[in-house]
Amino acid sequence: MFFPPVSKQRLAAYVHMSFLSNYTVLPRFKWVDDVLALDISSHKPLVGTAFQSFRIINAYSTNTADHRIHSVQPDVLCPELGFPFLVVGDLNIHNPLSDPLRHFSPKEIASSTRYFEKAAEAGFAILNPPGEYTRFPLVGKARPSVIDLAFANPPLLSLVKNWEASLPSTGSDHIPITITLATPSHNQKPPRRRWADTDWETLDPIIKDFKVAAPPSCPNPAKLDEWMSESLNRLVALLKGHTPVSRPSHHSKPLWTPHLTVLRREYHNAARRAKKHHTPHMREVAGTSKAGYFMAIKAAKNKHWSSCLLTATPQCLWTAKRFTYGRAQTRFPSLPGAEAPLQMKNVLLEHFFPPKEPFSPPPRLRPHASVPPLTTEEIAAALSKCSPTSAPGPDGIPYSTWKQVNRINPSILLSILAPLVLLGYHPASLNGSNGVMFDKLGKLSYESPSSFRIIVLIRTFSRLLERIIAARLLTAARLRRLLHPNQCGWLPGLSTYEACLTLTNDVKTLQRPRLKVSSLFLDIKAGFDNVDNNTLARILREGGIPAYLVS
Numbered sequence: 001m002f003f004p005p006v007s008k009q010r011l012a013a014y015v016h017m018s019f020l021s022n023y024t025v026l027p028r029f030k031w032v033d034d035v036l037a038l039d040i041s042s043h044k045p046l047v048g049t050a051f052q053s054f055r056i057i058n059a060y061s062t063n064t065a066d067h068r069i070h071s072v073q074p075d076v077l078c079p080e081l082g083f084p085f086l087v088v089g090d091l092n093i094h095n096p097l098s099d100p101l102r103h104f105s106p107k108e109i110a111s112s113t114r115y116f117e118k119a120a121e122a123g124f125a126i127l128n129p130p131g132e133y134t135r136f137p138l139v140g141k142a143r144p145s146v147i148d149l150a151f152a153n154p155p156l157l158s159l160v161k162n163w164e165a166s167l168p169s170t171g172s173d174h175i176p177i178t179i180t181l182a183t184p185s186h187n188q189k190p191p192r193r194r195w196a197d198t199d200w201e202t203l204d205p206i207i208k209d210f211k212v213a214a215p216p217s218c219p220n221p222a223k224l225d226e227w228m229s230e231s232l233n234r235l236v237a238l239l240k241g242h243t244p245v246s247r248p249s250h251h252s253k254p255l256w257t258p259h260l261t262v263l264r265r266e267y268h269n270a271a272r273r274a275k276k277h278h279t280p281h282m283r284e285v286a287g288t289s290k291a292g293y294f295m296a297i298k299a300a301k302n303k304h305w306s307s308c309l310l311t312a313t314p315q316c317l318w319t320a321k322r323f324t325y326g327r328a329q330t331r332f333p334s335l336p337g338a339e340a341p342l343q344m345k346n347v348l349l350e351h352f353f354p355p356k357e358p359f360s361p362p363p364r365l366r367p368h369a370s371v372p373p374l375t376t377e378e379i380a381a382a383l384s385k386c387s388p389t390s391a392p393g394p395d396g397i398p399y400s401t402w403k404q405v406n407r408i409n410p411s412i413l414l415s416i417l418a419p420l421v422l423l424g425y426h427p428a429s430l431n432g433s434n435g436v437m438f439d440k441l442g443k444l445s446y447e448s449p450s451s452f453r454i455i456v457l458i459r460t461f462s463r464l465l466e467r468i469i470a471a472r473l474l475t476a477a478r479l480r481r482l483l484h485p486n487q488c489g490w491l492p493g494l495s496t497y498e499a500c501l502t503l504t505n506d507v508k509t510l511q512r513p514r515l516k517v518s519s520l521f522l523d524i525k526a527g528f529d530n531v532d533n534n535t536l537a538r539i540l541r542e543g544g545i546p547a548y549l550v551s
Contacts, residue, residue, distance in 0.1 A: 002027040004036055010060040011036050011089070034060040034071050049183070051083045051155060059089035070111065074118035077151070084156035087124070090174065091115065092147050099146040100130050100268070103276045124151040127163045127179065134165060138173045148174055159183070191245040195398050199242040206238065207408040212415035219365045219423065229429045231416050232461060239401060255304035260296055267293040334447050348437070351449035354530060365423045368548035374418040374468070376410040382467040386460070393459040394432045402460060417465060424551030430462035473549050482543045 002025075003012040013036055015025055023046075028037040040046070040054040061072035070092065077087050093112035094104055119126070127150040128134070134148035152160055161182040165175050212231050216223040267289045274286035312320055338344040383406060386399035406413050420427065434457045443451040474491065477483050486502050488494040503519065510517045540550045 002036065002038065004029045004033055006033040008033075010034055011058050013038055013056075013058055034062065035076060046084070049084070049155070049159065053083045054156075055081065055083070055085045057085075057087045057089070059087070059091065061089065061091045061093070063092065074115045077115070078119045078122045078124050078153075080122045081153060082155065084159065085153040086156055086179070087149075087151040088177075088179070089149070090147055091149050093149075094145065094147065097126060098128050098130065098149060099133075101271060101275065102145070103272065119151050123154045125154075125157050126151055127160060129163065132165060133175075134177065135174050148177060150177070150179060156181075193240060193243045193396060194246050195243055195401055197244050198239070198401065198404075200404060203238070203242050204408055207405060207412070210235065210238070210409060210412055212412060215419040219419075220363060221365065221425065221428070224365060224419070224423065224425060225427045225429050228416065228420070228427045232429075235405070235412065236395060236397065239397065239405070255300045257300060260293075260300060263289075263293045263296050333449065333452060335449065336447060348449055348452075348454075352435070352454045352529070354526075356533065365425055367422050368424050368546070368551070370546070371422050371424075371548050372472075374414060374421045376406075376414055378468055378471070379406060379410070379413050379417065379464070382464055382471065385467065386464070390460075391457050393434055393457040393462070395459045395461065397460055399460055399464075402464065413464075417468065420465060421468065421548065424548035426462075426465065430459055430465070433458040469549060473545065476545050476549060477543070480544045482545075 001012055001014050003009055011034065013027070015038075019025070022042070024041045026039040026041070028039060029035075036058045038056045038058075040056070042052055045052060046054050057077060059072045059077060061070040063070060072089075072091070077091075079085075093115055094102060094108045095112035095116055096102070096104065096109075097116055116126075128146060128148075132146065133144040134146050136144045150163065159181045160179065162180040163177070164180075165177050167176040167178060170176055213227065215227050219227070267286075270282070270286040270289040274282040276282075308316075308320060333344065333348070335344055335347050338347045383399065383403050386403075388398055388400035388403070390399060392398050402413070436455045436457065437452050438455070439446060439452050445451065483491070486499070488496070488499040488502075507517050507519070537550050541547075
């Protein structure tokens with residue numbers, strides 16, 4: 001425990017012993033008696049940042065004899081520092097920014113404004129949610145208030161994950177407050193691009209003049225990877241630079257309208273006037289305003305829901321079902337012997353992606369003989385089968401963007417993809433993917449990775465190259481009669497309907513001479529993940545598939 005060396009103790013700080021074994025904590029008492037500062041330092045960066053120092057100030061500010069100046073001044077609480085700085089304490093000030101529904105006297109406004117102005121000048125932000133009470137008087141007629149405040153400077157603000165007052169009472173009239181810090185990568189989701197709002201009007205002439213550098217003349221895998229990545233990254237940076245970033249908020253709702261904003265403002269104003277004047281007329285006006293505001297919200301919800309149902313498509317019916325029945329409980333794996341996140345990750349990766357013999361590319365890439373040149377028609381045909389609503393991979397670029405780029409300047413995608421097809425090489429830089437894991441319904445236990453399934457999202461550009469090669473492979477396999485006559489899956493124009501017709505025809509054909517017919521259905525578990533690359537390549541070569549497709 002740390003506390004200032006004064007006769008009357010008003011504040012203290014407790015630090016867990018395990019924390020002291022990893023970090024250095026230095027208490028500082030050079031300010032006034034009612035301020036305690038803790039300087040936390042380490043030889044390595046703190047909380048996943050580049051800073052090795054972190055300061056916390058705990059303050060207890062009281063009124064002085066003239067009742068206009070507090071014992072702790074704003075300059076002491078909010079200095080401008082270049083490292084993370086957190087200010088907490090019972091400051092005994094009342095301000096509309098922290099308690100918007102309270103009626104304030106001129107003296108309260110004057111004494112508290114100095115603190116908030118100083119905090120704003122130094123770049124500090126208040127962490128308290130507006131109107132969240134922190135003090136509940138146990139006796140007397142005083143009403144609840146917000147006087148326990150927390151401020152964070154810019155280096156710390158990005159690390160603040162949560163502020164909440166959900167702990168049980170400690171017996172005091174002040175409730176305990178929890179402030180949680182997390183690394184920025186865990187605290188903030190990556191910004192999501194609004195691809196539907198891309199500025200194509202500005203991009204159109206730039207895309208038309210975009211040129212792809214010529215591929216290396218004597219390429220090896222490293223040089224070709226570098227060329228492809230540089231060309232693709234230039235194009236991706238151009239697209240992202242003209243696409244706005246969404247800034248979602250947990251307060252934003254698709255049903256919200258400007259009319260509701262006006263009603264909310266009128267409701268809050270009426271509630272403040274009712275608290276200030278305490279007349280029956282003002283209370284009646286506030287009640288009417290409140291009823292009208294919430295009735296308007298209910299009407300907006302019903303209108304939005306009816307609009308969603310009227311404009312529903314087969315693709316969004318499952319969303320409507322989820323809104324109606326709610327989300328099912330998400331189950332998290334509890335794997336034996338895997339308690340830490342890193343251990344759990346390794347177990348899941350070994351299950352979903354069993355180790356295979358590593359593939360070593362040839363040291364030198366040479367163009368294959370008799371390779372049909374890639375055409376813009378092939379690329380357009382492959383893009384036409386890509387759904388614009390498919391979830392993209394790590395690059396975050398949807399197929400609709402690639403379709404628009406190809407419409408404006410078909411030579412861009414052709415210039416990047418044609419050398420890859422000619423050399424029969426899939427760049428290693430396109431192998432990145434995002435894995436999304438879901439729990440399987442109806443499992444008795446979720447202590448095994450087999451109770452979950454994973455969906456792998458690869459980069460859309462890689463999927464485009466895959467579709468082009470798959471179309472050529474299909475044509476070659478049909479010409480060489482490598483496909484079974486009853487093969488229906490993956491083939492265009494054939495589906496489950498044809499498979500059912502084939503099965504029904506075979507059953508009836510065998511039943512005519514009064515034979516007994518049985519059907520055996522097999523589900524090969526994890527068959528796709530365990531395909532052996534060398535065996536598959538050997539089968540394709542023996543079947544006469546062109547070498548560039550096998551490669």
